[in-house]
Amino acid sequence: MNSDPLIFDLINMISIPSINNFGTNDINLNPENEMSNYFERQLIKLGLEVESCEVANGRRNVWGRLKGTGGGPTIMLAGHMDTVGVDGYDNPFVPKIENGKIFGRGSCDMKAGLSAYLDVVRKIKEEDISLSGDLIIAGVIDEEHRMIGSIDFGTNGPSIDYAIIAEPTNLDLCPVHKGQVLLSIEILGKAAHSSMPENGINAINHMSILLQKLQEYSISLSKRNADKLLGNPSFNVGLIVGGDNACSVPDSCKIDIDRRIVSGENHEKFLDELNEICLAIQQDIKNFKYSISPPFLNIKPLNTPLNSPLMHALQKASDEILGSHVIKAFPGSTDAPNFNCEAVICGPGSLEQCHSLNEYIDIEEIKNAVSIYISAIINLQCN
Secondary structure, three states, X not given: OOOOHHHHHHHHHHOOOOEOOOOOOOOOOOOOHHHHHXXXXXXXXXXXXXXXXXXXXXXXXXXXXXXXXXXXXXXXXEEEOOEOOOOOOOOOOOOEEEOOEEEOOOHHHHHHHHHHHXXXXXXXXXXXXXXXXXXXXXEEOOOOOOOHHHHHHHHHOOOOOEEEEOOOOOOOEEEEEOEEEEEEEEEEOEOEEOOOHHHOEOHHHHHHHHHHHHHHHHHHHOOOOOEOOOEOOEEXXXXXXXXXXXXXXOOEEEEEEEEEEOOOOOHHHHHHHHHHHHHHHHHHOOOOEEEEOOOOEEEOOEEOOOOOHHXXXXXXXXXHHHOOOOEEEEOOOOOHHHHOOEEEEOOOOOOOOOXXXXXXXXXXXXXXXXXXXXXXXXXXXXX
């Protein structure tokens, strides 16, 4: 057993399966249950004021508060407790330490961050560091699917001034990322026997016309004025489902799409653009029928100002610990905007390791993360 409590916590967390069920209820209604319990126990052991909130089907967000002396900002270190699946992964929940790295599902994304947070509190208490504001350590559910944990936390959780999210960035500072809108478009046709296609309306054929227009739309996005850090908005069709068999004219065809939003845009504008594309097709094809679903994921862009006190504190901390700092946009979407405060993504590990079948985290990088977080917290709120 490893005597370093940082490594001990991470090994224990990797050993706990917390695979997101992605809405498939027959797999596991409460995938984070054991992780929530473990994280809660560790927060209690550290002497924090611990709370939790059931979000759905017994799935709980858990957080602990280290009280400050008063007057300073409330800072949160937050991360998700769920992971992606393990199909094809050999021994994903058997942690292995080798060549300064820890291997296993969730090691990088993002149980390393959660274990680092616990070590931050441990070292602050051991070194008797006095903080003027409260420090909150939070574990949330469902980041890998619909982010219902962070959405609920932003609505029902405690008020936060600044948040650090330890998604893997190789400890680069990411104050921005694109928003993300996921939704479905369904084309409605009329079923008929394939020997008499003139009696039906082929939804797949109509969808092919829409797909061509959506490809043109995607290309047009790449020509819009780019955000300095975020770049251009983007669009992708990721799933298509239609028809029952080759001998029937399909009466339905559905696609799921992903639109990445940059600052200055919103999902309402995107929905208007989609509707305009479909209405234009309808002008030419009178029996073209469509429906656009409400978004089943709608994450705002993260847009923390570069002159934020949190950014200044993290830049100073990174310079102290690493000798330099890098500022960039985070490529994906995260829980960060849902917390409704200025937030920066900065965590150990590489995105290349996330969701891989040989996931690992560098131990030295986790320890550097702990030092950076402590230094940034002190910079922001120490008496």
